Amino acid sequence: DVQMTQSPSSLSASVGDRVTITCRASQGINNYLAWFQQKPGEAPKSLIYGTSSLQSGVPSKFSGSGSGTDFTLTINNLQPEDFATYYCQQYDTYPYTFGQGTNLEIK
Amino acid sequence: QVQLVESGGGVVQPGRSLRLSCAASGFTFSSYAIHWVRQAPGKGLEWVAAISYDESRKYFADSVKGRFTISRDNSRNTVLLQMNSLRPEDTAIYYCARRHWALDAWGQGTLVTVSS
Numbered sequence: 001d002v003q004m005t006q007s008p009s010s011l012s013a014s015v016g017d018r019v020t021i022t023c024r025a026s027q028g029i030n031n032y033l034a035w036f037q038q039k040p041g042e043a044p045k046s047l048i049y050g051t052s053s054l055q056s057g058v059p060s061k062f063s064g065s066g067s068g069t070d071f072t073l074t075i076n077n078l079q080p081e082d083f084a085t086y087y088c089q090q091y092d093t094y095p096y097t098f099g100q101g102t103n104l105e106i107k
Numbered sequence: 108q109v110q111l112v113e114s115g116g117g118v119v120q121p122g123r124s125l126r127l128s129c130a131a132s133g134f135t136f137s138s139y140a141i142h143w144v145r146q147a148p149g150k151g152l153e154w155v156a157a158i159s160y161d162e163s164r165k166y167f168a169d170s171v172k173g174r175f176t177i178s179r180d181n182s183r184n185t186v187l188l189q190m191n192s193l194r195p196e197d198t199a200i201y202y203c204a205r206r207h208w209a210l211d212a213w214g215q216g217t218l219v220t221v222s223s
Contacts, residue, residue, distance in 0.1 A: 034209035043202055049209035087152055091209055094166040096154040
């Protein structure tokens, strides 16, 4: 199975900050990398697919990049509604696997 | 709009069975694979199973292989997850999701609790 390692596991930031979350795959995943946002008590929301493509309706403050085994999610100009848990997921091979999550908290 | 609604969750004793349903609307259901993802209380996301648009391919996580089955009825826009021999570690919120490029649309989830 492809192991997905996210870092950091938690992150404190202030409104207006820019943050970056990283995700490393244990093997190449052909850029089949997605990012999700989850708020407490809610279902995950898809943000990015194919490493860098924004889902419809997702603001451009979210961006993804990377290749091979190393990927990043960047969030610009943090707003209160952005504080949530973020997960990466590879969907190149079954079983699909998620990173352990990054809890983004307000400083 | 795209909508997925899970149902069938509840409290069940270890070793018993439960069947979850995912009802879809707002898109051409028969054209999309559907996945199940679960989340144990206070934990991260775990991919569980998937079924192709035409039911020809099915995939399972090792943790549920041999105990869970998946099926779909394209005439009723529904996917079923049959869960047998349930264990306490299967306790989780179960989400169904549509695969369009990635898992782009998710239901609100249904809670399964396995406890004696």
